[in-house]
Amino acid sequence: MAPQPDQSPAPAVNGTTAEEHPPIGPPSGLSVIRTQYSSEQSLRQMLKNIGYDEAREDTLRLKGVQLIDTVRQSLQLPVRTFDTAAIYYHKFRMRFPSHEYAYEDVALASLFVACKAEDTIKKSKEILCAAHNLRQPHDHKTPDDKVFEPQTRVIIGLERYILETIGFDFRVQYPQKLLIKMVRKMFPREDASQQEEGKQFLRVAYDMAIDIYKTFAPIKQTSFTLVLAILELTSLLLDTDAEKMRAFKEAASWHSEKAAVFETLLDLLDLYTQFPKSTKIGLRFELKKLMDVKIEINNLMTREKYQRYQGWCDRCAPDPHDTRSLTPSSITSPATNPSLSGTTSVKRKATSTEGTMRFVFDADEARKEKALVDRYFIDEYEEHEIEVEEPIKEPEPRHNSRNTHPPHRGMQGDHGWPGYHRSSRHGLHNDRHRSRRGHGY
Template sequence: MAPQPAAETPRENKESTPDEPPSLGPPSGLSGIPTQFNTEQDIRQVMKSIGCDEAREDTYRLKGVQLIDNVRESLQLPVKTFDTAAVYYHKFRIRFPSNEYSYEDVALTALFVACKVEDTIKKSRDILCAAHNIRHPNDFKTPDDKMFEVPSRFTVGLERYILEIIGFDFRVQYPQKLLIKMVRKIFPPGDRESEQERVEFLRNAYDMSIDLYKTFAPLKQSTSTLAHAILELTAAIMDVDRQKVRNVMGKDSHTSRGCVYETMLDLLDLYTQFLKMTKVGPRFDLQKMMDVKIEINKLMTEERLPRYSGLCDACSQETPNVSPATPGSATSPATNSPFPGSSTSKKKSAAREETVRFVFDAGEVRKEMELVAEYTNDEYEEYEVEVEEPIPEPEPRPANNGRTSYAPRGGHSASDHGWGPYNRGRHPHPNDRSRGRRGAGYH
């Protein structure tokens, strides 16, 4: 027997019993398109919506990135893994307040995910053990210790939330490779006189690229912008000819002066406010940092550039209603225990029933939505219909034009619409008009 054509199969599936409604088309579901870059306005609105304390969040942000850097150096991981982990850490922290997850748990989990992304695979026990040995140098442990069983399970569970937040978009900026290439152009290797200056310049610029990930600049700017901002700021602090640096950049730098100035000011804000928590800050005088910051602000005023690119004052007043989609840890990061977020108690939140799919091509998402709309959207047609309605004839008016008629003596007329009854007692009958006449008169 020949098989039935494939076109007839959906018709048989669409036939339903009287109890079950027919299924129309494919399920709509939810589609998410991750974005690689964020603006300063978006970051502020999201942090404001979750009620973040700026001073406390700044401290936890610096401590988390510093913990990632320390564990990375202990495990001898490449700098690309550090860059990826720091970006994932920032994206997680701007979505959840500090009272839901410990910054230590998030930092170590971000490093665990980054090791997988950058193909420098490390087990969760290795990362947790390295963090424990850094925190407690006198109590040395090995990854096979039983104390890492519960934290390891918590780290693996938290990995899922980080993947959902980044939208499975693993693209991250790596300015170090471009930075080294541009330093070689500024200071040619064959020149022995500038060899010492090149080594010092590269050391400060490379460490500045590590400090850069303690700010939100990697979430806002491209790789080219980050590298150019580091070079210009290093040249300004070390009193190197800045025009020489700009000539190496060239016109086709795929960036703008406003974005470069914004990144430089983000770094200077970090150095002026948290000088001791950075690598490059303690090497220079604070007054030197302040002078460079004032100079950049003057240049931005002369060129009429805003402090943050794409910042709208009218839109910044409107805060979106953003709520965390996943539960958080009940432990506050204020308690600096070895693994404060390793408890399994979670806050129950409203979970969505639909499945979220992360798509990177916006055109494919639009095509899919148009296809689903053919089955799910209700279409209505408006049209006018002329209907003849009979007009009712008017009621005849009375001959006395609505005046009151009185009944003759000795009787009552059927059309007597005269005065109402008198109040003859405390509880008289409402329609008894002649009771007083048949009795002893009016009361």
Template sequence: MTTADAPPTPVEPTVPKGPNPGAISIANQYIFEQNVRQMLRENGCDPAREDSYRIQGVQLIDNVREALQLPVKTFVTASTYYHKFRMCHRDAEYNYQDAALASLFVACKVEDTIKKSREILCAAHNIKYPDHPLAQDDKSFSRPSELIVGLERLILETIGFDFRVRYPQKVLIKTVRKLLPPEHAKEFLAVAYDMSIDIYKSFAPIKQTTFTTVMAVVELTALLTRLHLDKIRSLELNRWHTNRGCVVETMLDLLDVYAHFQKSTKIGLRFPQDKFINVKIGLNKELDASNRLCRYETFCQQCQAEVKDIHPITPGSATSPATTSSYPGTTTIKRTTKSTDATMRFVFDEDEARREQDTVSDFFREEYEEYEVEVEEKIPESEHNHSRPGQSRHQNHDHGWAPYHRNRHGHSNDRYKGRKGHGGYR
């Protein structure tokens, strides 16, 4: 039997690979304090400047909301989107005013209180320049309107198209009516309701649940007004789906806002500064006396110590586009994608996304076979071993001494050259 008559070797059929399933993005309803710090550090945010932009952005949302007579639910949704957007994008790339107004623009659509982008821009302009009011059809709003519409898509991608937002105001009203008598509920609620708006100037609403936020606002109001404090502290927090550590953390986050930005809050000017400081000292003593409580309920000190500063703050970071107004239309929209050859997909069920990744990974796994090969390489001879033509082998070796340098007259420049008239080496 010849080689030509041999049957061909059977080839196993290979399963063709389908299209790339794309990158999966899962929306997170809650973000821990450690994740907040990590995201801000990766974006290169200056802590002092970040606090200022956060307060001013939420304050701008609240002012425009009141000017347009929008409900509180729209303010809550806009503030939540604003915090999540700024944690995923550097403050040097976008103006905080544009991010705040774009968040309000998206929140108006989500809460079915639809307002045009020009209406929001016009209200913000008239608040900033009350002596020179403009109409919403003014030509100066054309470029900022396009910018807000462009930021709208980035905000939708940031929240992962998950429009769920928690509204603590409704639960707060029901809680106060259940715990306090009617004659004290109105006075108590006048402080607690405004405090529930001030809490969105911190990161507490995106870290804690609705009941945790409500119980922290109720207890902090009782500490400031001295109304029914013993009754509120005697509540079993397990029945309210929270614990003491989360409530204390939320109260301290809110007290930090009142301590550093007292004039930018609704409650800060109603009470003296000493009262906020005394309440904060009392809560810190409670933390020191307890072995189970700490400043942050979920925090890893070891992980925080091992984290390196990826984007250190430099003096030049103060001069960024975020520090200037972008109303003239100087800011450009920058879109960052995690994968250039795959489609970004947004899912809501984390377990389903993991099962899908496990199934698809078998088809896209690349297997390699490792083996060692010994290769003999010829070592080239060094240049000093080859003698120049007309030179003996003995003259080619310098015995470890470098050749003397000669000047243009042909004399040696060695340091043993004799002086003039005293003889020298010849």
């Protein structure tokens, strides 16, 4: 006789058997979906919300990225760590007003987080020590110095805000690697006569790939768009043969759009014409050359009917007069630059939601979860009309107070007159018809 199968229930898993399913309930917390790129219009709206002062903030943006680059070179970190730190720095500054923190602290904290993200581990004291030695070379210190203890706590505190700002989305584009491949395609190694020209072209293009992180282009465009714009601008500045750029003229074949390439080109040219001393390329070429290239690109965009910014909506555009702070503060003010005292403070924005914030990267899963949660939190009402007959009350008959009711107290002898307020102020009580002094009949 064959053995009977075991009919015993399955072992319990987490307190429930296999036949029983745990109750389905709403997941706790608030789900947030982070996007890797933003448009120029959305960036301006974010800057408007924090009271962006254009003249002041541009200077702080350039100084912060320059500090990240110099410290990165001092610590001999790869360029991809610089790319990641610069993007973290831009995203943090678009969320918090600059008067709530010191830009130096945020720049070093962004580099600290980028070292962890790119697996180029550096301690916070090492980063602070390198920045101190660059700023004060006559006062050389070591990372073990106790003077860096307060600043270390500041950097670690800012790390949390940076992670929350980027939404734990560590995706960052690295255009330098793609740039080298495209330059090799333009100047093949087999042709020895073009090697020197290719090296000169790469020197300018590679430095331009560093300067582009001093703009908001890396958080607006993809790696292919950045590289195509760098190649186009470098060829225009160096007067490179147009035949070498023919393979990169069609932006669609390189996963990009021509309008996005033009926008990135003008972002770079605005940087070189307005802040040439804060860049690596701005001082290598004359201002007239840069302006001629800018005019040429603007004319080309006008002929091909491209806008300055891709996907710009005039009806949704913010008022340009509101993008500046109403009360701009001085950069050297101790109240607005906590780095002078070695401290910083970032105010956490109050939110109306409660619970743990969770960051979701799959949009479809987030929509399914939202549909599931709405079943428990959305109140649905149904309207019903019910006809109800109400009996009409008969009006009560009026009674004559002269016949039915006794006279009101205080109205004796004055039937039909309203009640009179008696007062003992003038002595007698029954003095209604008595004349006052000076007011006789």
